[in-house]
Amino acid sequence: MHFLDSCAVMADKVEEAICGLAGDPRAGAVVGMGADGTPTKYIDKVAEDIIFGYLRDHGLCSGAISEEAGRCDMPSGEGTVIVDPIDGTSNAISGIPYYALSIAREIDGHPEEAFIRDLAHHETFTALRGRGAWLDGRPIRVSETCRLDKATVSLYGRRYQPESLLGLGKRIRRWRLLGASALELAYVGAGRIDAFVDLRGSLRITDAAAGMLICREAGGLISGTDNTGIRYSGDVREGARLVATNGLLHAEIIGTLEGYHEN
The missing domain is CATH 3.30.540.10 (Fructose-1,6-Bisphosphatase, subunit A, domain 1)
Structure with a gap:
C-alpha cells in the first residue's frame, strides 16, 4: 500500500x-x-x-x-x-x-x-x-492575488505584542486567524487564502511539515520573517516564525516585517 x-x-x-x-x-x-x-x-x-x-x-x-x-x-x-x-x-x-x-x-x-x-x-x-x-x-494551485490590499492573510502574533501585526494588518484586505496552522498552510496551497504569517516563534515541525510541502508543491513560497529558509532540528520544543505566500506577495510581506526577526 x-x-x-x-x-x-x-x-x-x-x-x-x-x-x-x-x-x-x-x-x-x-x-x-x-x-x-x-x-x-x-x-x-x-x-x-x-x-x-x-x-x-x-x-x-x-x-x-x-x-x-x-x-x-x-x-x-x-x-x-x-x-x-x-x-x-x-x-x-x-x-x-x-x-x-x-x-x-x-x-x-x-x-x-x-x-x-x-x-x-x-x-x-x-x-x-x-x-x-x-x-x-x-x-491545486496558489492564488494569483498580487496586491496586499486585495489579499486575505492568516496572521498570528505574540499575545502581548499586538503592535507586531499592525504594519501588515493595516495593508491587507482581510485578516484571518483560523486556529489550525497545518490546515491554513494547505489553504494557501489551494488558493483559499493568499498568505499565512506566524510571528509567534512557536510554530513547531509537527505543525508545519506537511503544510509546507503542500504549499510549496502548489506553487507557494515559504521562508522565515528574514526571508531565509526554515530549518527544523526535529526537536518538538523548537519553534519558528514562518511566512508562506502565493509567491506574488512574498517580497512585499517580508518588507513589512523588516527587522521583526531581530526582536
Whole structure:
C-alpha cells in the first residue's frame, strides 16, 4: 500500500474515534505532558495512539515525531514520519469545525510526502515532492492575488505584542486567524487564502511539515520573517516564525516585517 493510502486509512480511523469527542468536555481533559512541554489533551492522545499503533503494525517508517510523544523509534520502514494528531486542538475541544490530522514523511532529511485531513469536513490535501499537490485527488494551485490590499492573510502574533501585526494588518484586505496552522498552510496551497504569517516563534515541525510541502508543491513560497529558509532540528520544543505566500506577495510581506526577526 502506498504511504498516502496508509495515511488515509489512519485518518479514517481517527475520524471515527473522535467523532463523538469534538465539542465534548472530555476532549479537553489533561492526560499528561507532551514532549513539546504543553499539556496533552485526551482528544490528542486518542488520535496519537491510533497513528502510532498503525505505524508500528505496518512498518511505515524507522522513526516518528509527534508533539505529544516526541521522537520515537519504529521497528521497521523507511524515513521519519512527522505527525500532529490533532492540528487545532482548541477548536476541536470547543466544537469549532476547523481541525485536522497532519502527517509528513521525510527520507534522508527531505520531505517527500504530505497528508492533511480536515477532520471536520473530510477534505484531504496531499503532496509528493516534485510532483504536485492535490485536494481530494484534484490538483491545486496558489492564488494569483498580487496586491496586499486585495489579499486575505492568516496572521498570528505574540499575545502581548499586538503592535507586531499592525504594519501588515493595516495593508491587507482581510485578516484571518483560523486556529489550525497545518490546515491554513494547505489553504494557501489551494488558493483559499493568499498568505499565512506566524510571528509567534512557536510554530513547531509537527505543525508545519506537511503544510509546507503542500504549499510549496502548489506553487507557494515559504521562508522565515528574514526571508531565509526554515530549518527544523526535529526537536518538538523548537519553534519558528514562518511566512508562506502565493509567491506574488512574498517580497512585499517580508518588507513589512523588516527587522521583526531581530526582536
